[in-house]
Amino acid sequence: MKTLIYFILLSTLLSCSKASLKKICDVDDPITELSWLAEEIVDANANSLDITVSKVILKNKESKKLYKKVEGFIVHNQIAPPYAYTNTYYNCIGEQICHESAGFIYTPCDKYEIIKEEELYRNY
Numbered sequence: 001m002k003t004l005i006y007f008i009l010l011s012t013l014l015s016c017s018k019a020s021l022k023k024i025c026d027v028d029d030p031i032t033e034l035s036w037l038a039e040e041i042v043d044a045n046a047n048s049l050d051i052t053v054s055k056v057i058l059k060n061k062e063s064k065k066l067y068k069k070v071e072g073f074i075v076h077n078q079i080a081p082p083y084a085y086t087n088t089y090y091n092c093i094g095e096q097i098c099h100e101s102a103g104f105i106y107t108p109c110d111k112y113e114i115i116k117e118e119e120l121y122r123n124y
Helices: 002-019 035-046
Strands: 050-060 069-080 084-091 096-102 112-122
Touching: 035 050, 035 069, 069 112
Parallel strands: none
Antiparallel strands: 050 069, 050 112, 069 084, 084 096
16 A cells, blocks of 8 residues: 555656746747747857757745745757857846856856756757
8 A cells, every 4th residue: 555655646747848948938838938938049040059958947045935836948058069158037027137147257156956857948
């Protein structure tokens, strides 16, 4: 009986974790439904940048709430592969919440932890 309960609990938890990124920011297809995200992709392609867009669930480490989670996106641009890149974290309405870069100066986004990530778009 304990094994059955454990199995049901585990399968419920796994099904919840898989479903959590299917619909993010209350849209089914963020690239077509969020104009600001589509513009990021168009701009990167126009400037010949390698870009990856991922939908993410982030944890704000500085929040006083124990489980403060933020839904959003990370736009990863390769400037001069493989040496320089930028990662810009956005919330659902397109506000930049964190920006990190590597190259001559490294600036990490220490305030947020990526809990889940799923790639949506890549042009390389």
